[in-house]
Amino acid sequence: MEPVRINGATLRTAIALALLAAAGVAWPAAPAGDSGKDINGVCAACHGEFGQGGKRGEYPRLAGQRAAYLKDQLKSFRARKRINIPMYPYTQERELSDEDIDSVSEYLAAIQLPTKWPEFKDSDDALTRLEAVEKVMIVPRAEGDIGNGKNIYQKECFSCHARDGRGRGKFPMLVGQYTSYLKKQADSYLKGERPHDEEGTTGILNKLKEQDILDILAYLTSIQDPERAEGK
Ligand code: HEC
Ligand code: HEC
Numbered sequence: 476m477e478p479v480r481i482n483g484a485t486l487r488t489a490i491a492l493a494l495l496a497a498a499g500v501a502w503p504a505a506p507a508g509d510s511g512k513d514i515n516g517v518c519a520a521c522h523g524e525f526g527q528g529g530k531r532g533e534y535p536r537l538a539g540q541r542a543a544y545l546k547d548q549l550k551s552f553r554a555r556k557r558i559n560i561p562m563y564p565y566t567q568e569r570e571l572s573d574e575d576i577d578s579v580s581e582y583l584a585a586i587q588l589p590t591k592w593p594e595f596k597d598s599d600d601a602l603t604r605l606e607a608v609e610k611v612m613i614v615p616r617a618e619g620d621i622g623n624g625k626n627i628y629q630k631e632c633f634s635c636h637a638r639d640g641r642g643r644g645k646f647p648m649l650v651g652q653y654t655s656y657l658k659k660q661a662d663s664y665l666k667g668e669r670p671h672d673e674e675g676t677t678g679i680l681n682k683l684k685e686q687d688i689l690d691i692l693a694y695l696t697s698i699q700d701p702e703r704a705e706g707k
Contacts, residue, residue: 511582514575517565518583526583527612532653536612542584544647549576557669588612590651590699617654619686619693628691631679635672640695651699654692661688 515526518537523529526538537545551557553566553576565571571579593607629638637643640650649657664671664680671678680688 511578511580514571514579515582518579521561525588525610526586527588527610528653528656532656532659535656536588536652537583538586538588538612539651540584540648541642541644541646542580543645544642545580545583546576547645549580588651590701612651614651614653614696614699617689617693617696619690621690621694621697623687624690624692624694627683627687628694631683632691639701640698650695652695654696657692657695658688661692 518526521529521534522537523534526536526540528534528536548557549566549571550573552559552562553568553571555563559566588610589607590611590613592611593604595604595607599607628636628640632649635643635646636649637646640648642648660669661680663669664678665676667676671680673679683691
């Protein structure tokens with residue numbers, strides 16, 4: 476049998492992990508102040524390496540989302556104000572400090588995912604091509620009346636989510652987010668399970684017909700290319 480060769484660094488990591496496991500730490504908690512990229516390694520299992528999300532929106536996209544919004548949501552998961560069972564173990568105090576929340580949010584907010592397929596040069600190798608393709612984020616067109624969606628969006632939603640749907644400050648970006656995820660959130664706002672910008676079920680979404688919401692979601696999938704976004 477081949478002897479197992481372990482260098483010093485591997486051995487130290489192995490011991491550190493064993494100690495963490497023995498102490499009941501669920502994941503190798505990044506020490507306070509560790510870079511957002513390191514912390515994102517844990518999030519990547521569900522949200523993807525580039526924060527692109529996954530499983531057709533079961534895991535939402537985080538890349539390019541507003542940093543202030545990401546921080547808000549992480550704090551609200553941690554305080555269990557917004558219920559998110561799969562993420563519960565990852566947001567508890569000892570695992571995700573305020574400092575970690577800041578750095579992972581800033582890291583994710585700064586990731587730009589292209590909305591077009593890349594054009595390659597003959598000299599680009601397979602790995603370069605694969606990495607570029609993996610980052611492309613194009614949400615499939617959703618069905619609906621885009622004209623009606625646009626009218627309502629540009630009247631009722633733009634003041635917070637911005638004309639181009641990319642949000643501002645604490646108001647989240649909606650463009651480039653999976654339609655199924657947005658629909659699920661709209662449904663939970665309608666039922667009053669998650670507060671939108673107002674408490675209860677008296678908000679703007681409750682004043683719309685179900686088809687209007689679907690039309691807005693269709694409109695959002697039609698303005699993903701920033702060069703073609705209207706009203707910028
Ligand atoms: C085990 C899977 C899993 C892991 C690991 C995970 N998440 Fe999530 N996350 C989810 C799911 C599922 C949702 C969607 C919840 C819903 O449908 O309301 C979510 C939602 C979110 C949201 C809300 C997005 C929005 O647009 O409202 C943020 C922010 C977020 N996650 C950040 C993180 C960060 C940062 C990490 C790493 C520290 C992480 N997540 C790790 C499963 C996971
Ligand atoms: C007065 C400001 C305001 C207006 C107007 C507004 N929103 Fe929002 N919206 C918010 C805020 C704040 C949040 C984040 C809520 C939270 O913290 O959970 C949000 C979140 C959302 C989300 C969930 C995003 C995510 O990633 O989870 C959807 C979907 C949404 N809004 C749709 C709409 C639509 C459609 C309209 C127009 C009909 C609209 N909003 C109008 C403030 C607003």
